[in-house]
Amino acid sequence: MASSDDEPGPSYGGPAAVDPPVLLSAAEKRLRKWRRMLGVTVDDWKAYVRAKPQVVQRRTRKGVPAPLRGYAWQVMSGGRELRACHHGVYDELVLSTLDERDDDIAKDISRTFPSHVFFAKPDGAGQRSLYNVLRAYSVYDREVGYVQGMGFVAGLLLLHMSEEDAFWVMVALFRGAVHEPLEGLYSPGMPLVRRCLHQLEGLLGEHLPRLAAHFQRECVHASMFATQWFVTLFAYSLPLGVVERVWDVFMLEGVKVIFQVGVALLQRAEENLLALPFEVLAANLRHFPVGGRADDDNVEADDLLERALALRLSRRLDELRAEHDYLNERMRDSGAERSHPP
Numbered sequence: 001m002a003s004s005d006d007e008p009g010p011s012y013g014g015p016a017a018v019d020p021p022v023l024l025s026a027a028e029k030r031l032r033k034w035r036r037m038l039g040v041t042v043d044d045w046k047a048y049v050r051a052k053p054q055v056v057q058r059r060t061r062k063g064v065p066a067p068l069r070g071y072a073w074q075v076m077s078g079g080r081e082l083r084a085c086h087h088g089v090y091d092e093l094v095l096s097t098l099d100e101r102d103d104d105i106a107k108d109i110s111r112t113f114p115s116h117v118f119f120a121k122p123d124g125a126g127q128r129s130l131y132n133v134l135r136a137y138s139v140y141d142r143e144v145g146y147v148q149g150m151g152f153v154a155g156l157l158l159l160h161m162s163e164e165d166a167f168w169v170m171v172a173l174f175r176g177a178v179h180e181p182l183e184g185l186y187s188p189g190m191p192l193v194r195r196c197l198h199q200l201e202g203l204l205g206e207h208l209p210r211l212a213a214h215f216q217r218e219c220v221h222a223s224m225f226a227t228q229w230f231v232t233l234f235a236y237s238l239p240l241g242v243v244e245r246v247w248d249v250f251m252l253e254g255v256k257v258i259f260q261v262g263v264a265l266l267q268r269a270e271e272n273l274l275a276l277p278f279e280v281l282a283a284n285l286r287h288f289p290v291g292g293r294a295d296d297d298n299v300e301a302d303d304l305l306e307r308a309l310a311l312r313l314s315r316r317l318d319e320l321r322a323e324h325d326y327l328n329e330r331m332r333d334s335g336a337e338r339s340h341p342p
Contacts, residue, residue, distance in 0.1 A: 031065045038072060042084075045075045057252065061309060063301070064248045070160035076251035078177025079169030090164040093136035101138045101146040105131060112151035116240070119155060129163045130155055136167050137174075144174070147186040149231035156235045156243065179254035185231055196230045196255075197222045198327075199320040200262060203313065207263050211270050218278040225285035229262055245301035249309070256314055264308035 024032070037048050037056065049056050064072045074080040083090075109127045113119045118126035133154045138146040153173075157166035174183040184192025201222045204212040215221070228236050233250065234243050250257040266273070269284075276284060 027065070030059075031067065033059065034065050034068050034072070038068060038075065042075050042080050060248055060252045061305065063245050069244065069248070070165065073157070073160065073247065073251045074165055074169055076178070077169050077172040079165065079172040082172055082177060083164060083168040086168070089140075090136055090167050093139050093167075094132050094163075096139050099135065099139055099145075102135060105134045105138065105146050105151075108148060108151050109134075112155045116155075116159075118159060126155075126158065129158050129166075132163055133158065133167050133170070137170055140167075140171065141174070141183070143188075144183050144186050147190075147231070149228065149236070150186060152232040152235035156240075156247065159240075182255065190231075193227055193230055195321060195324045196259075197226060198324040199317055200226055200259060202320040202323070203259060203263055203316065204266065206316070207311070208266055208270060211266060211273060214274050215281075218281055220278065220281055220285070224282050226262060230258060233258060234261060239300065242301045242304060245305060249305065256317055257308070259313055259317060260308040260311045261304065263311055263313070264304055267307060268304070 037045070037059065039045055039048065060076075071080075074083075109119075109131055110122065112130060116126075118124075119130065121127065130151060134146055134150060137144075137150070137154075150170075154166055154170060157169050161169070172178065173181075174186070175181050176183075182192065184190070184195075201212075204215070204222070234246055237243075238246065246257065246261055273281060273284065
């Protein structure tokens with residue numbers, strides 16, 4: 001006779017009972033979509049981008065999930081491929097003989113994200129990693145070397161990836177593995193900074209004419225507040241949660257995003273800025289977002305990016321770039337004529 005333990009349980013009809021479906025949260029579903037999109041190799045990512053570019057753009061603009069952000073930035077920038085092609089190079093650069101720029105790098109380390117726990121401890125793991133990456137790059141590209149502002153780029157990368165990965169993403173960004181090279185932001189004379197400032201002032205005259213006129217009356221130039229926007233790619237000026245979202249889009253779409261965000265910031269703060277005289281105007285411009293809710297980075301990022309990405313700037317940026325190049329060429333020709341009079 002079977003014991004009571006052997007007796008079948010109550011029947012609810014239908015087929016044999018199965019485990020109920022697992023209910024995933026929105027965040028878990030998003031993470032799964034991103035994992036499928038990124039794939040296992042860089043080739044998987046490239047194939048997905050070719051097949052569904054609009055899906056990639058839409059998801060990126062909503063934000064890369066934090067656990068995947070580091071890897072996503074590597075494949076978007078081209079840094080992942082560069083590392084695979086240069087095995088051992090980073091270690092050699094770190095171990096190379098001392099460079100004349102080492103003292104400059106060491107002095108600036110403590111000024112990079114000083115309030116972030118990863119970089120706060122003198123000679124802690126974060127500061128050592130930052131020093132290694134910056135020093136490696138200064139040896140790798142001796143023409144550019146080290147320039148203030150690079151630390152914030154390297155520092156933000158190090159919050160999401162290893163030293164070597166951060167180094168190769170910097171190389172990819174500065175040398176232009178996928179998008180326009182950014183090394184002109186740091187090379188002698190900072191030619192790309194000058195061009196970007198020219199483009200930004202042109203955009204302000206069209207998208208914010210009242211503010212542009214106010215700047216002109218108060219003798220405020222874009223170089224007084226926007227140089228650090230470009231040199232640090234907003235890593236210095238915006239809250240961490242906001243700049244991470246900006247970089248998600250920047251890594252995919254390139255430097256035009258920095259212009260879009262810059263114009264959007266000024267649009268949001270226009271009424272505040274119009275009321276300020278020169279004495280406080282420049283100081284306020286250096287610390288955006290003006291009047292923003294710094295206690296909620298995600299809301300801030302959603303609002304800022306929605307405004308920024310609605311701006312269609314690509315064609316006008318190309319026109320302003322051509323204008324800048326033409327003016328530069330004329331200045332060079334004029335200088336050559338003065339140097340060699342008839």
